[in-house]
Structures are given as structure tokens and as C-alpha cells.
Amino acid sequence: MFEKLQRAFWKALTPDLVPDQPKATARPTGDAVLSPELLAALGGANNLKTQQRVALTRVRVELHDPTLLDVVALRSAGVLGTMALAGGVVHLLVGLSAA
Numbered sequence: 001m002f003e004k005l006q007r008a009f010w011k012a013l014t015p016d017l018v019p020d021q022p023k024a025t026a027r028p029t030g031d032a033v034l035s036p037e038l039l040a041a042l043g044g045a046n047n048l049k050t051q052q053r054v055a056l057t058r059v060r061v062e063l064h065d066p067t068l069l070d071v072v073a074l075r076s077a078g079v080l081g082t083m084a085l086a087g088g089v090v091h092l093l094v095g096l097s098a099a
Contacts, residue, residue, distance in 0.1 A: 033059060037077035038092070043068025049088070057095050063088040 033051050042048060042061060049062040063069065066088040074082055081093035
């Protein structure tokens, strides 16, 4: 108890010197961000290195093999637009279904 009070006191006096305690947050993992249709159009779950929401309407994925990307299948799965970048990074404009 005393340690918490002391930590709060010093945090108030020197906010940039006392690091915050990390907070555990629940994050969707695996296939929770992308639908099965999107996964198939991206070359399957094994082709994904990373996936991340970057905005309410956008998802950023990194692919092991970008040649497996099927833009036509992405369009039919509801993706409004794609932007392929270097290194297998692809930004997907998916609308509010990414939220």
C-alpha cells in the first residue's frame, strides 16, 4: 500500500521520470481481424506475417509471398481498395467492417 502511494506521489512530481506500469489489454489474435474470405484472397493464413488495424476502416497486413495476393477475390470479399507496398505490406480499405 505504501509503495503505491509513494509511486503515485513521485509520479505526480516527476511524470517523465517514473514509467507507467504496463497494462494488459485484450487484442484480437489470429483470424479475428480478417474474415475467411479475406484470408483466402490474401493467400491463406499461412501467408500472413502480421495483421493490424491501422484505422477504423483500414487493415495493414504483411505477407510472406505477395504473389499469392488475389485482388479480384479481395474485391468480391468486400474490400473497397488495396495498396501494395514494398516488402509484402498491403493496406486494405475494408470500410467499417474492420472495426
